[in-house]
Amino acid sequence: MSAVEAVGLQKRFGDTQALCGVDFEIPRATVLGVLGPNGAGKTTAVRILTTLLKPDAGRAIIDGIDVVAEPRKVRSRIGLTGQYAAVDERLTGYENLELVGRLFHLPTKEAKSRAKDLLERFDLVDAGDKYAKNYSGGMRRRLDIAMSLIARPSVLFLDEPTTGLDPHSRNAMWELIEGLVADGMTTLLTTQYLEEAEVLANDIVVIDHGTVIEHGTPAELKARSGGERIEITVGESAELEKVPGVLSHLVRDGAQPWIDVETLTVCLPVADSVGIVPASVRALDDAGVVVRDVVVRKPTLDDVFLDLTGHTASEESDTDDGSDGTDDSKDRKHRKDRTDRGDAANEPVSAGKELS
């Protein structure tokens, strides 16, 4: 029996169908990465599974218990860390942990001793007696996750656990989550960061506009998106448009080039990477295009996302309350020209951690 089963989940908010029949399951002691842009419906799915929201249709089962029929039974088996670090700022770290332990109806002694253990495990001992309002963002998230673990849940829900963290805290958070997973914690992790799902998840479902558009292991998803890519960086933006034409004989059939005007880079899925670098440089040189850099790389999940949805994961910026879904422009230009890409993990060209 899977630890978590979602069957045909549907939810509508006003005019917006936030979930249009979402199915997935999470085998025990595995991590499911739910991947999608803002507004895809990830949080809505998490809120249904954690009893915060009732589905319009479909069933959600945790440990064999229906979340709608027996919400309180389900609540005693889950830990939820939402998008906000939900700590009481007026209390200390220790008090926050103890509070949640008490509200889980642990015996007082047990709540206290587990609170102390968790402070130690999450590197918060020194901060344990400080008010949470003085914590850094990373410390808050750690405290938040520790609070979710105090009753030793059988399923942990992490809704975008690294959103808003600096790269250093994000790496630390990944380490922490990897540790939980190594100990056999069944986890549902939502994320907008493809790299994060690649690193942490056993299985991935890709959600867009309330629908599961792809499902598989990170390796399967990458295999499905085809072979390697070549990335050409040129000298001037005027030359960007020329590149796909010049190199059309090298591009995999039916594949779309992707032009990033900001970094002056063209990304082309190629049929065969052997000898591709000299061949492309030669062709571009003949055509009078100044080449500044050439990189051959394996596909990342961002490429998968682009193939599936026509936009990258970072290209939609609606709030993730399901309010999106009405204006899918179906922009198939494969052109990434937004300027607000402040985040390394959103970069399609970032090498990321390759899965072994």
Added chain:
Amino acid sequence: MTAVTTTIPATSPPREAASGLIWLFRDTWTEASRHLRATLRNPDLLVFATIQPIMFVVLFVYVFGGAVSVPGYDSYEQFVVPGIFAQTIVFGSVYTALGIAEDMSKGFIDRLRSLPLYQPAVLIGRTFSDLLRNVFTFFVMLIVGFAVGFRLLGGIPKAILATLLLLAFAWAFSWIQAYIGLSVNSVEAANSAGFIWMFPLTFISSAFVSTETMPDWLATIANINPFTIVTNATRALYSGNDPGNDVYWSLLWAAGITIVFSMLSFRKFNSASN
């Protein structure tokens, strides 16, 4: 964060959710003590909770005291102090809206809703902690009232009854504020929505002046205002006058408001989201 040890104990066998009325009380107390502890740690809040009632008593008694005379009362103090009691504790209920809106906006309500506690305990704990804060405020006002010449002319038992009536009203208004706190989407909105209607409510009443001095149409409104009824009832009890049916009517109002708004609030809470 360098030394994160990432071992956690294996999943414990699932525990069945606890049940029973005893847990409702325990959860309520856990939540109430969360707020009380935070309040005691916030000196600003305590100072404000002390100064505001002192200020109101002194302002009204000395600013209006010379100009206003009220039929049936020898001194304006004896008339106005119960009105200020009532106004101050009703105004104090806005903390309920602020606290809940704060917990909502921080995602803490979501956290609580995902825990196996008895869910009504979250709101009952909140309103109960605000009630205790109001008890504190009341005693501060009582002392200041004594200092300016207010006396418990009706005797101690009637004074206790009057005080309980006031606190019942304070609790009822906390439930209105709980509903407001759950309905708005920011602390700022809770502040406006919580306060704005309380000015006409408390001023178009018999709290500070006799309603006989108002234009007829306004007096009509003032006389059916539940705030007038509770003020009249407590004022009569403190001063040893006959409250007539006002005690029963104000109890009915307090019970009615509490029932209606607690039900609305529980319903809202169960579908709350930020």
